[in-house]
Amino acid sequence: MIDPDATGCDHFAVHALDPSIAGQLAEDLPRPDFLRIIRTFHDDLTRLTAELAAAVRQGDARGFQRAAHSLAGAAGAVGALRLEAAARRGMLGAEAPSPALAAQIGAEAQAALVALADLIA
Amino acid sequence: MSQPPARILLVEDTPTQAEVAKALLRDLGVEIRHAETAGRALADAQAFPPDAILLDLELPDFSGFELMRKLRAEGVEAAIIVVTANASVNTAVEAMRQGAVDFIVKPYAKARLTVTLTNALEKRALTQELKTVRAQLSRDRFFGFIGASAPMQAVYRTIESVAASRASVFITGESGTGKELAAEAIHKASPRAAKPFVALNCGAIPRDLLESEVFGHVKGAFTGATDNRVGAAKQADGGTLFLDEIGEMPLEMQVKLLRFVQTGSFQPVGASRTEKVDVRFVCATNRDPLAEVEAGRFREDLYYRLYVVPLALPPLRERGADAVLIARVLLAQANREEGRRFRGFAPEAEQAMQAYPWPGNVRQLQNVVRNVVVLHDGEVVTPAMLPPMLLRAAPRGGLAGQPVPAEPSLPAEPAVAPAEPLLPAEPAAAPADPVALPGVPMPALPAPAPEPVFFAPPPVVYVASPPPPPRIEPLAVMEKRLILAALAETQNDVARAAALLEINPSTVYRKLQSWKAAG
Structure with a gap:
């Protein structure tokens, strides 16, 4: 379950990918369309996690929030709930970007991609 | 005829979200354009006028709400559907307050998007249709016509309906109701608009010349036919031939016109061969065409050939x-x-x-x-x-504060004291000189009595005794006396004086000028 503030997401209780969202997409769409979405998602994660890391290095809180916002949006689209929750925490931080949070977001991004790969396998 | 695909502007800055939306929309047969920023969306909304906008609220340059305000300010009327991950009531209320027609929470299933978008597009289509119908019902201009009344709206609709057809139109209406204007409107609204519109007034052409005017003639066809002449029928080839006052057309000419209407072929006067043209007929009369048929003045067969679509113009x-x-x-x-x-x-x-x-x-x-x-x-x-x-x-009491002028008083009639005297007791100072108009050369009007008053009707006559017979004088003197009397009665208002005398105002001016010139 996800709490409304996305602060207490239980890593062990929530799968990296919500099957009701990702599965629904896979069901609703022709496979080429679904694959295109996954590829776009992969590109987004690659680009946005790099932006997060750069924001951490430069202490750019605004850049960190912006990248986290985009990550949350991308994650939400495919049902990557844990990634979305972590990214939303990154959107809220008003102070210096957190390297720990950036690392957690990166790990969740990896987990989501693995889960998606399983889904399309 | 199939409708063009609906145009959807997708405003979404996250590529994955945009890709999901595009993939879900693909089966709906809509045309999609994707804008990643609010600024881009503003430009796209003008270049690609959308029927609906799927709008993410959190955009990199400015907020979706701000974008909605700007879109509306720029006259974009598309149905806006807000798409957001923030499912709060406040966001939904604000979205609706800003003019969104619906609200979708991310992530959304295909069915939800389809239903929401279909509803929005239907609502938008109905709104557009209503707007079009309202505009049509309240038109106050139509080609050369001016008029917003219900009878004229019906005329406009008939003209629009019939314009695309080749069917003959028979326009009826009193003199001055705009029959030729209607004929021109039919032509201009038709696919023949780029071709000639030829109008012929059958009542204004001598009977002997009518056939030549319509069909033309060849050199030597009759005395005075010194050259070949193309008639109205040939001139109107590909376009519209408007036969005004068709009720005035002689019966023998009606026979020839009937043949032309039936076959599209005619024979110029004096020619040995027929010519064929493609002409759309519009005719008009201020008479009752059926009564003319019954009276034997208009051929029944021609009537039925021409009276395909009747268009009755209402009197003013x-x-x-x-x-x-x-x-x-x-x-x-x-x-x-x-x-x-x-x-x-x-x-x-x-x-x-x-x-x-x-x-x-x-x-x-x-x-x-x-x-x-x-x-x-x-x-x-x-x-x-x-x-x-x-x-x-004017209806009584309708002209508040403005007395309705009385009928011209005739000296021979025993007059009753009017409620207000027709003339002031004292010679009135001329009102702000209603006839001294800039740019219009005219003599100064005579003062109330610059010369011996020829005729000054008594302001009030109380005694109903028969007046003495008028003194017989030269006509010019009588004329001058009457004109000056009329001017005195109307306080030098030339237009009203002329109306009382039932002559043209220019006649009054001319007379005044000539009297002034004569000293």
């Missing part, structure tokens, strides 16, 4: 406020042409114009407005500037 008296609407336009036009500065009509003048039955219809109204503008100047057309006939027709 049945067009409600159109008289005033037209008068305002004509006033502005006459102002420009005559260099006057009238801004409009006084309410009482408009009431008088609306109450008048306009037997000569729009043509008469044109003349009245022109007359007023030529003979007067000022910023407002007052009832006093209108011809007396209009004021007599």
Whole structure:
């Protein structure tokens, strides 16, 4: 379950990918369309996690929030709930970007991609 | 005819979200454009006018709400559907307050997006249809016509409906109702608009020349036919031939016209071969065509050939406020042409114009407005500037504060003391010189009595004794006396004096000029 503030997401209780969202997409769409979405998602994660890391290095809180916002949006689209929750925490931080949070977001991004790969396998 | 695909503008800055939306929309047969920023969306909304906008609220340059305000300010009427991950009531309320038609929370399933978008597009189509219908029902201009009344809306609709067809149109209506204007409108609204519109007034052409005017002639066909001449039928090839006053066409000519209408072929006068043209017929008459058929003056077979689509033009008296609407336009036009500065009509003048039955219809109204503008100047057309006939027709009490001029008093009639004397007890000072108009050369009017008064009707006659027989004088003297009397009675208002004398105002001016020149 996800709490409304996305602060207490239980890593062990929530799968990296919500099957009701990702599965629904896979069901609703022709496979080429679904694959295109996954590829776009992969590109987004690659680009946005790099932006997060750069924001951490430069202490750019605004850049960190912006990248986290985009990550949350991308994650939400495919049902990557844990990634979305972590990214939303990154959107809220008003102070210096957190390297720990950036690392957690990166790990969740990896987990989501693995889960998606399983889904399309 | 199939509808063009609906245009959807997707405003979404996250590529994955955009890809999901595009993939879900793909099966709906819509045309999609994707904008990643609010600024791009503003530009796209103008370049690619969308039917619906799927709008993410959190955009990199400015918020979705701000974008909605800007879109509306720029006149974008697309149905806006807000798409957001923030499912709060406040966000939904604010979205609706800003003019969104619906609200979708991310992530969304295909079915949800489909239903929401379909509903929004249907609502948008209905709104557009309503707008179009309202605009059609409230048109106050249509080609050359001016008029917003219900009868004219029906005329506009008929013209629009019939324009694309090749069917003959038979226009009926009183003189001055705009029959030729209607014929031109049919032509201009038709696919033949780029081809000639040829109008022929059958009543204005001598019987002997009518056939040649319609069909043309060859050199030597008759005395005076010194060259080949192309007739109206040939000139109108590919276009529209308008036969006005067709009821005046002689019966023998009607036979030839019938053949032409039936076959599209005709024979120029004196020619040995026929010619074929593609012409759409529009004809008009101010008579009752069926009565003309019954009276034997119009061939029944021709009537049925031409009377395919009837178009009856309403007289001005049945067009409600159109008289005033037209008068305002004509006033502005006459102002420009005559260099006057009238801004409009006084309410009482408009009431008088609306109450008048306009037997000569729009043509008469044109003349009245022109007359007023030529003979007067000022910023407002007052009832006093209108011809007396209009004021007599005005409903009692309709012209607040403006006495309706009495009928011209005849000296021979025993008069009853009127409620207000027709003439002031003292010779009145001329009113602000209603005839001294800038730019209009005219002599100064004589003062009330600059010379011996030829005729001064007594202000009030109390005794009903028979008047003495008029003294017989030279006609020119009588004429001058009567004109000056009429001017005195109307306080030097030339237009009203002329109306009392039932002559043209220009005649009064001419006389005044000649008397002044004669000393």
